[in-house]
Amino acid sequence: MPSNKKLHVDKKHHTQINKPAVSRKENSVGLVGTQYFSFAEPPEVLQLQSGLKLGPVTLAYETYGSLNADKSNAVLVCHALSGDAHAAGVHKDDGEAGWWNELIGPGKALDTDIYFILCSNVIGGCKGSTGPSSINPETGKPYALDFPLITIADMVEAERHLVDSFGIEKLLCVIGGSMGGMQVLQWASAYPDRLLAAIPIATALKHSPQQIALNEVIRQSIMADPAWRKGFYYEYGQPEKGLAVARMIGHITFMSDQSMEEKFSRKLKNDNLSFQFTDDFEVEGYLRYRGYNFVKRFDANSYLYITKALDYFDLSGDLFMPQTKKTNIRFLVISFKSDWLYPSYQSQEIVRLLKRKHAYTTYFDLTSTYGHDAFLIEIDDETRLIRNFLANINQ
Amino acid sequence: MPSNKKLHVDKKHHTQINKPAVSRKENSVGLVGTQYFSFAEPPEVLQLQSGLKLGPVTLAYETYGSLNADKSNAVLVCHALSGDAHAAGVHKDDGEAGWWNELIGPGKALDTDIYFILCSNVIGGCKGSTGPSSINPETGKPYALDFPLITIADMVEAERHLVDSFGIEKLLCVIGGSMGGMQVLQWASAYPDRLLAAIPIATALKHSPQQIALNEVIRQSIMADPAWRKGFYYEYGQPEKGLAVARMIGHITFMSDQSMEEKFSRKLKNDNLSFQFTDDFEVEGYLRYRGYNFVKRFDANSYLYITKALDYFDLSGDLFMPQTKKTNIRFLVISFKSDWLYPSYQSQEIVRLLKRKHAYTTYFDLTSTYGHDAFLIEIDDETRLIRNFLANINQ
Numbered sequence: 001m002p003s004n005k006k007l008h009v010d011k012k013h014h015t016q017i018n019k020p021a022v023s024r025k026e027n028s029v030g031l032v033g034t035q036y037f038s039f040a041e042p043p044e045v046l047q048l049q050s051g052l053k054l055g056p057v058t059l060a061y062e063t064y065g066s067l068n069a070d071k072s073n074a075v076l077v078c079h080a081l082s083g084d085a086h087a088a089g090v091h092k093d094d095g096e097a098g099w100w101n102e103l104i105g106p107g108k109a110l111d112t113d114i115y116f117i118l119c120s121n122v123i124g125g126c127k128g129s130t131g132p133s134s135i136n137p138e139t140g141k142p143y144a145l146d147f148p149l150i151t152i153a154d155m156v157e158a159e160r161h162l163v164d165s166f167g168i169e170k171l172l173c174v175i176g177g178s179m180g181g182m183q184v185l186q187w188a189s190a191y192p193d194r195l196l197a198a199i200p201i202a203t204a205l206k207h208s209p210q211q212i213a214l215n216e217v218i219r220q221s222i223m224a225d226p227a228w229r230k231g232f233y234y235e236y237g238q239p240e241k242g243l244a245v246a247r248m249i250g251h252i253t254f255m256s257d258q259s260m261e262e263k264f265s266r267k268l269k270n271d272n273l274s275f276q277f278t279d280d281f282e283v284e285g286y287l288r289y290r291g292y293n294f295v296k297r298f299d300a301n302s303y304l305y306i307t308k309a310l311d312y313f314d315l316s317g318d319l320f321m322p323q324t325k326k327t328n329i330r331f332l333v334i335s336f337k338s339d340w341l342y343p344s345y346q347s348q349e350i351v352r353l354l355k356r357k358h359a360y361t362t363y364f365d366l367t368s369t370y371g372h373d374a375f376l377i378e379i380d381d382e383t384r385l386i387r388n389f390l391a392n393i394n395q
Numbered sequence: 396m397p398s399n400k401k402l403h404v405d406k407k408h409h410t411q412i413n414k415p416a417v418s419r420k421e422n423s424v425g426l427v428g429t430q431y432f433s434f435a436e437p438p439e440v441l442q443l444q445s446g447l448k449l450g451p452v453t454l455a456y457e458t459y460g461s462l463n464a465d466k467s468n469a470v471l472v473c474h475a476l477s478g479d480a481h482a483a484g485v486h487k488d489d490g491e492a493g494w495w496n497e498l499i500g501p502g503k504a505l506d507t508d509i510y511f512i513l514c515s516n517v518i519g520g521c522k523g524s525t526g527p528s529s530i531n532p533e534t535g536k537p538y539a540l541d542f543p544l545i546t547i548a549d550m551v552e553a554e555r556h557l558v559d560s561f562g563i564e565k566l567l568c569v570i571g572g573s574m575g576g577m578q579v580l581q582w583a584s585a586y587p588d589r590l591l592a593a594i595p596i597a598t599a600l601k602h603s604p605q606q607i608a609l610n611e612v613i614r615q616s617i618m619a620d621p622a623w624r625k626g627f628y629y630e631y632g633q634p635e636k637g638l639a640v641a642r643m644i645g646h647i648t649f650m651s652d653q654s655m656e657e658k659f660s661r662k663l664k665n666d667n668l669s670f671q672f673t674d675d676f677e678v679e680g681y682l683r684y685r686g687y688n689f690v691k692r693f694d695a696n697s698y699l700y701i702t703k704a705l706d707y708f709d710l711s712g713d714l715f716m717p718q719t720k721k722t723n724i725r726f727l728v729i730s731f732k733s734d735w736l737y738p739s740y741q742s743q744e745i746v747r748l749l750k751r752k753h754a755y756t757t758y759f760d761l762t763s764t765y766g767h768d769a770f771l772i773e774i775d776d777e778t779r780l781i782r783n784f785l786a787n788i789n790q
Contacts, residue, residue, distance in 0.1 A: 050670040149670040209659040209678040210652045216679045217643045219672065220686070221616060224636035241619035248612045249644065257605045257738070264604040266709065273707055275445040275544040277614065277699060281706070283604040284611045291615070304672060311676070312668055314661065340735070343652070 029064040032089035052148040060128025061120035065112035077119040078176030078183035084127035087119040102379040109383040126299035145231030177201035177375035202375040204346035206314040215307040218246040244291035256338035256371030336374035424459040427484035447543040455523025456515035460507035472514040473571030473578035479522035482514040497774040504778040517550040521694035540626030572596035572770030592788040597770040599741035601709040610702040613641040639686035651733040651766030731769035
């Protein structure tokens with residue numbers, strides 16, 4: 001397992017690789033670049049929930065807007081399973097728009113004229129933050145399965161170091177959907193004095209056995225691929241087929257029965273059924289494309305580690321805000337009626353727990369046909385709710 | 396592709412391997428054995444929906460009860476994806492109970508004191524009927540992917556030959572759940588004069604894109620396994636890992652969120668989380684067990700062929716009973732509220748089409764937490780409905 005011996009790394013620092021440049025798109029934060037923050041450098045370590053230690057740790061992150069003088073306008077955005085730090089603007093390296101670009105920018109829900117937005121890639125990930133594909137300083141090779149299992153609490157602990165590094169004592173808000181929403185709940189539970197508001201979207205206090213089962217099949221699919229090589233595949237290439245199948249399972253769970261019907265129905269790729277084992281239906285071609293495209297951009301081991309973190313997460317009952325009888329954090333909880341991966345009843349469980357903590361809580365179960373993907377798509381509804389909610393916090 | 400040259404097979408015959416023996420269990424049909432029926436022997440062929448031909452064709456089947464003198468008491472039972480001909484009683488070879496044993500027997504819903512029950516393994520399957528693992532008479536080796544794609548209509552056509560061989564002109568009823576229900580609908584549509592009653596359970600007129608997507612991931616999982624060898628694996632052994640993962644996906648879809656919660660919740664296999672990539676949760680261990688157990692009893696290629704048949708099936712709109720403006724077939728349609736693989740709305744679509752054909756139709760959307768598996772589990776409700784329904788038909 002990783003230790004901190006023989007480490008030689010740069011000192012704790014922020015590397016501003018590229019400042020937001022002139023906007024290429026109206027209401028966009030414009031060109032952005034990845035920044036890096038390192039901590040837990042010897043003799044320090046990041047103490048993990050497993051009891052193991054990790055260090056040094058690097059977080060890839062982006063910021064949008066300006067931190068005000070009293071550092072009271074910071075909003076932390078937390079990403080979902082396969083997300084990354086690039087939440088808004090246009091990335092200078094590849095021209096890609098951020099995954100919540102419609103929600104973050106001048107005049108948008110997370111208004112960069114008002115707020116300072118911070119988003120980092122989670123540890124365990126593969127988008128610049130320390131994860132299984134990072135170099136293990138002990139061996140000079142990627143950690144692979146020598147990387148310790150990490151939890152949502154560990155992710156949040158790393159984010160807390162990043163927030164500290166900015167000198168931000170109290171976040172105005174922590175917001176995120178899906179796994180991002182779990183981080184929001186973890187922030188509120190572990191650091192109730194470090195945030196004023198929290199917006200968990202399309203998320204849960206814990207994974208149900210169905211959610212665990214879906215993740216387990218994803219993991220089994222990756223691990224069934226001989227190219228996975230028990231995790232030590234980095235010098236040979238990804239377990240492409242296993243990872244692609246894993247992602248196909250994911251994609252089915254992100255959409256709803258209805259959104260699939262609206263998008264694909266039973267449309268054929270060609271005029272007739274092939275009577276061969278080819279992708280006859282458009283939905284089959286879509287799944288294959290999404291599956292094999294994912295292989296190019298995401299590390300198979302990170303998929304294993306992050307799904308395990310999701311399954312381990314449990315803030316139900318007395319595990320939520322254990323030290324807090326009454327909280328002043330204001331909550332906006334959002335779910336989507338057609339989301340069957342994180343069904344609305346799971347958000348309603350969050351709301352019930354928040355009432356036990358006497359939290360000021362607003363809950364919306366939004367009508368949408370987009371399933372779990374809705375948190376990335378239903379921007380108009382989210383904008384209306386989030387803008388009004390934050391305006392009250394900001395007073 | 397298969398042809399009928401160089402075939403040397405037994406003549407069309409029924410081989411009664413073992414007659415039902417003394418009951419080993421109260422209300423059981425007792426010991427039963429597999430019987431075999433062969434047809435489409437040269438120069439005859441089974442004309443497939445693809446335009447290709449198949450022959451000879453063998454069907455494995457079982458019967459329970461006695462065919463009456465005027466051959467008016469025959470009920471055809473159709474099985475689901477991984478089912479087989481062994482629907483009732485105790486199999487003499489392995490002591491296994493039939494998959495619908497609780498529903499078929501003396502005094503049961505399908506009362507063997509009254510009805511003659513017939514159940515055959517579908518073509519494309521691997522439980523005794525001709526499928527991809529059968530010997531291709533052209534090569535002397537298993538067909539593997541030289542087996543032609545078959546459809547639900549082809550399965551029913553084969554069943555029709557079996558029914559003909561008994562001299563049964565009119566079936567009292569055709570009944571089945573899931574894929575079995577599709578065969579029921581296909582029987583009514585293709586042979587409206589050959590049955591008095593039809594009971595499609597937990598089924599659909601066509602697969603939605605979500606259902607196609609789930610099957611496509613199942614197929615991709617099998618085909619991603621290098622041990623699949625493009626289907627020609629029979630001399631090397633099954634693509635075990637790919638097939639196991641495929642079946643795990645299936646098992647998640649057979650259960651409901653609620654039934655998984657009731658059965659597993661977040662129960663751990665051991666006292667604590669392992670912080671390793673082992674099966675921490677009982678639901679993970681269950682899935683692994685069911686996945687790898689399936690490998691021992693089901694052929695991977697049959698899984699490919701049958702899922703494709705399911706996806707191709709479409710009797711929606713004008714495709715249902717195209718020659719029939721008004722039918723005298725009586726229908727009992729059953730769905731289960733927690734079934735998300737074949738949701739109730741799909742059964743309601745069947746009911747709407749039946750009304751257009753002026754069919755006498757009874758529909759029940761049963762309350763059950765068991766998801767799609769309910770059609771195998773909710774025996775009391777099914778018994779009550781089916782017994783009363785058939786009593787009226789039998790008059």
